[in-house]
Amino acid sequence: MTATELVGLTAAEAIGRIRAGELEPAELWSAYQQRAQADDLNAYTWVADADAPAADPAAPLAGVPVAVKDLFCTEGIPSQAGSRILENYCPPYTATAIQNIYDAGAPLLAKTNQDEFAMGSSNENSAYGPVLNPWDRARVPGGSSGGSAAAVAAGLAPWATGTDTGGSIRQPAALCGIVGFKPTYGAISRYGMIAFASSLDQAGTFTRDVTDAALLLEAMVGKDPYDSTCLGLPEPVQPPTATDLRGVRLGVPEELSGEGIEPGVLAAFERTLDIARDLGATVESTHLPHAAHGLSAYYLIAPAECSSNLARFDGVRYGMRVDDGGGLLDMYTGTRAAGFGDEVKRRIMLGTYALSSGYYDAYYGRAQKVRTKISEDFESAFSAFDFLVTPTSPGVAFELGAKSDDPLAMYFNDFCTVPMSLAGIPALSIPNGTAQAPGGSSTELPTGFQIAGPAFSENKLLNAAYALETALAFDSSPAREAS
Ligand code: GLN
Secondary structure, three states: OOHHHHHHOOHHHHHHHHHOOOOOHHHHHHHHHHHHHOOOOOOEEEEOOOOOOOOOOOOOOOOOOEEEEOOEOEOOEOOOOOOHHHOOOOOOOOOHHHHHHHHOOOOEEEEEOOOHHHOOOOOOOOOOOOOOEOOEOOEOOOOOOHHHHHHHHOOOOOOEEEEEOOOOOHHHHHHHOOEEEEOOOOOOOOOOEOOOOOOOOEEEEEEOOHHHHHHHHHHHOOOOOOOOOOOOOOOOOOOOOOOOOOOOEEEEEHHHOOOOOOHHHHHHHHHHHHHHHHOOOEEEEEOOOOHHHHHHHHHHHHHHHHHHHHHHOOOOOOOOOOOOOOOHHHHHHHHHHHHOOHHHHHHHHHHHHHHOOOOOHHHHHHHHHHHHHHHHHHHHHOOOOOEEEEEOOOOOOOEOOOOOOOHHHHHHHHOOOHHHHHHOOOEEEEEEEEEEOOOOOOOEEEEEEEEEOOOOOHHHHHHHHHHHHHHHOOOOHHHHHOO
């Protein structure tokens, strides 16, 4: 097989060939390692330089290599979370989610670039530079897991891990034309995941297709004595097989599928609803009355939690230290001033303010009440529908720099994904076509279709996504061929 043919295989196809003795894991490793080392999208912050590690073809992941978002701790390997303050930080242990992947037989190929501490929607907040979208290098890949999304879309990795606090798996997956899955909060351990907002942070997968998502997810999930909020999943994740959507009731929340969504994205969304109907689903519009307040609640809760989580970066325990002899307080402030980027500082200030005495009830307390209302909205919607569907991102990939000076425009990217994060429910994005960028550009760019289900509905969700994916037959090869 040529290297191009090799990287054209999905992970599941590669595993099948390895098991059949038609492909050596070492061959696959070398093909990906070469592409990863030649990465010109800035998708990677570290690439393995070792020869192919020993692989066990009988292991669940059979030696198919994985790329890992940089905020997962990997023992002895830089884990910088996109921040200057963690430059060259090599943790003494590996995150449970990643250790689970190693134990399932997948070796680490590379660490992926990301927005600093996962704060961002374009990957432009990385201290290690922006990542380019393989569909159009003048555009962003989305964020915060932009490196993972770009790497998988461009065929620089068979699959990758990511984290999603408000949309950071689903939105970049949509902008790069691949599948991104954020499971139920607590399905995967957060131990060793550098924290942003602990009540929202959720690990998940970037894959070429839904079958690969099920495989990688099954490797990552599981209870963990090191994370008391981690439950695992009630049943093993099964390879999806559904060929139709008969009997499946899809709800379209009006609040998340109209105003503010680009016309091209809406048109693709409508076409996908038609396909769902053809497959036998019923599609009805519904309401999530508080969903429109999701962003406001999120941008209080997430900064509040981050202001507390990021207090640990003080120049004493991790990463960089700026000490010009002025004493302890100067060392703290000097380190944090030099080590954090603008967006991270903005959030620490917002969060500290929202938690301060006198404002706590008005801001943080109220945001928590809105969060509860949003969860209740979902609960009542799921009494009438199996899944809720929306466009994943309000727009296609935008040009680098287009939203950098406007934090609110940047925050709006997560309008459709944040409510599911606040409710802790599983949601997945599949590529459902292309649309032209607004403003008369002729470039066709991928769009994403989001499917959200009740907590712990992973297997049903994957099956519904699989049936749709098969009918959509989205062609992801242009992004690989351009790379
Ligand atoms: N874009 C959102 C933010 O900046 C979500 C990020 C994420 O999910 N990590 O907070």
